[in-house]
Amino acid sequence: MKEPVRIIGSYLSPYVRKVLVFLELKGIAYEIDPIVPFFGDDRFSALSPIRRIPVLIDDRVTLADSSVICQYLEERYPQPHLYPADIAERARARWLEEFADTRMGEVFIWRLFNQLAIAPAVWGEKTDASVVEKTQSEEIPQVLDYLESQAPAHGFLFGALSIADIAVASLMRNAALARFRIDAARWPKVASLVDLTLGLDAFAKLAVFEKRLMRTPPAEHRAVLAEMGAPLSADTFATRTPRRGMMKI
Amino acid sequence: MKEPVRIIGSYLSPYVRKVLVFLELKGIAYEIDPIVPFFGDDRFSALSPIRRIPVLIDDRVTLADSSVICQYLEERYPQPHLYPADIAERARARWLEEFADTRMGEVFIWRLFNQLAIAPAVWGEKTDASVVEKTQSEEIPQVLDYLESQAPAHGFLFGALSIADIAVASLMRNAALARFRIDAARWPKVASLVDLTLGLDAFAKLAVFEKRLMRTPPAEHRAVLAEMGAPLSADTFATRTPRRGMMKI
Missing domain, CATH: 3.40.30.10 (Glutaredoxin)
Structure with a gap:
């Protein structure tokens, strides 16, 4: 087996x-x-x-x-x-995945989530309110404006569920864990897409x-x-002391 | 047409x-x-x-x-x-492409090439010799050690030419433009792979x-x-004044 x-x-x-x-x-x-x-x-x-x-x-x-x-x-x-069948749509889905991983990662993980969750929990540091404020007032709106321009009125980005929806929702899940909520009046398509995707059983589990x-x-x-009861591996690569200097979490 | x-x-x-x-x-x-x-x-x-x-x-x-x-x-x-036919080799080729684009990009472009070429030519700034020195003595050897562990004794990474060879060689071409030479005694496989790939007509052109x-x-x-006689487009997205703040060149 x-x-x-x-x-x-x-x-x-x-x-x-x-x-x-x-x-x-x-x-x-x-x-x-x-x-x-x-x-x-x-x-x-x-x-x-x-x-x-x-x-x-x-x-x-x-x-x-x-x-x-x-x-x-x-x-x-x-x-x-989980990738669109059409070659051009598949390429666009991979591009939106890259946008989520890179640009949404910068904004939602390295700034918002890092300031509100990682810095206090891992490094024992205080949240820098000015970073959080600038992220919320400038960078997040730019990201959500771009996604709003790409999202359909209803349903997933390319008809059926794909890597693009999963990547965007995975990032927005961390934003939610840092208590960020999408303003559904300002970005209705993104709000609807993220709700739909995070509602899937796989995400809920x-x-x-x-x-x-x-x-x-x-x-x-x-x-x-x-x-x-999580499906844990028997051995681990963990140490007790954190190190700085890696690029992605 | x-x-x-x-x-x-x-x-x-x-x-x-x-x-x-x-x-x-x-x-x-x-x-x-x-x-x-x-x-x-x-x-x-x-x-x-x-x-x-x-x-x-x-x-x-x-x-x-x-x-x-x-x-x-x-x-x-x-x-x-230009991608290996085998599913596992194809995945490894994409991983090496990602390693080249991200990690080699950081080291060879954002530190070496940026310091030696972009900073003086675009921003009119002096080269920071301490950044160049640290990059050359610490970071570049780590990158080349990893590639050496992945490269075959002769020929391309996966038998036939692939995205992995092209990505690695594309980065090393910028290193060469910043006058960096791979020490072929220390990293013979990488040196041979890069020579072979950069020798292709497409790169030479x-x-x-x-x-x-x-x-x-x-x-x-x-x-x-x-x-x-380069194949130029008729119109351009260029402006006359440079802006800072983007992520990749």
Whole structure:
């Protein structure tokens, strides 16, 4: 029997979430080593030279980038399709995934979520209110304006659910965890798209773990998840002391 | 008759180079608006919301990320194949492309090339010798050690030429333009891979323009390229005043 796919990375990362939603939707068995990347050891650096999560390890390959992982899962396990069938739409879906991962990542993770959640919980630092204010008044509106220009009036971005919806919603889930709400009067299409996508069973199942981890110090994540029945891997790449200097969570 | 593909972006960008090499190898007609992204106008921001180059515009789609563009070109114009046929090798090739674009980009473009070429030419600033020194003594060796661990003794990374070789070589071409040479005694596999790839006709053809542009102020790039017979687009998204604040060149 084939071993389950191993995923290294925390449930609180939007990039891990994107991959876990893929695994859930495609019905692929997986186990997780739920580390926050700041706490990865040297073996983790060898697997993920940019110290990013998620890392996927299976019987054929080790991969350390969520976009590459999702494309691989789509090719190896085609059902259900999570990329548009049309070549031009598929390219646009990948572009929106890249926009979500990069630009929404900068704004919602590295500024908003980092200031409101990571800095206090991991580094014991105070939130910088001026960064939060500038992000909310300038950068977030630009991002949401662009998405609003790309989203349809109803339903998913390309008709059927795709990588683009999943990537956008994965990022917006972290925004929600940092208590950000989309103004549905100003950005009705984005608000509707995100609600629809985060309402899927795959996202709802993961949300249970996410909520609990938000109230749990990183060093206790594994123990708490074990108690909750999460599909944990037997061994871990975690250390007790966080390091700075990696690029993506 | 179909219009040629339009590419927006300078010959000096490794990400533009990757796409141009794809177009050359696949024999697709193209025209280029050779802007340095710092000089893009507001219409450019609308096409490329992260203000990245290259942008591809054709009869079906507008795309603003080099990895998404290359994958699109492969699907629309499959011959010759530039991604490995095997699913796991294809995923590893995409991972190495991501490593090149992100980590090699940070080290070779944002530190080395930026300090030695962009800062003096675009912003009129002095090179910071301490940044160059740290990059050369610490970061570059780490990157080359990792690539050396991935490269075969001879030939391309996955047998036939692929996106992985093209991405790595495109970045190393900028390193060469900043007068960096790989120590072939220390990293023989990487040195051999890069030589082999940069020796391809597609790279050599572009190198003629690159060399000349290195000695030309950005405002004169278009005029010089016109003189040299480059396939220029009729209109341009360039402005005369550079702006800071974009993410990739």
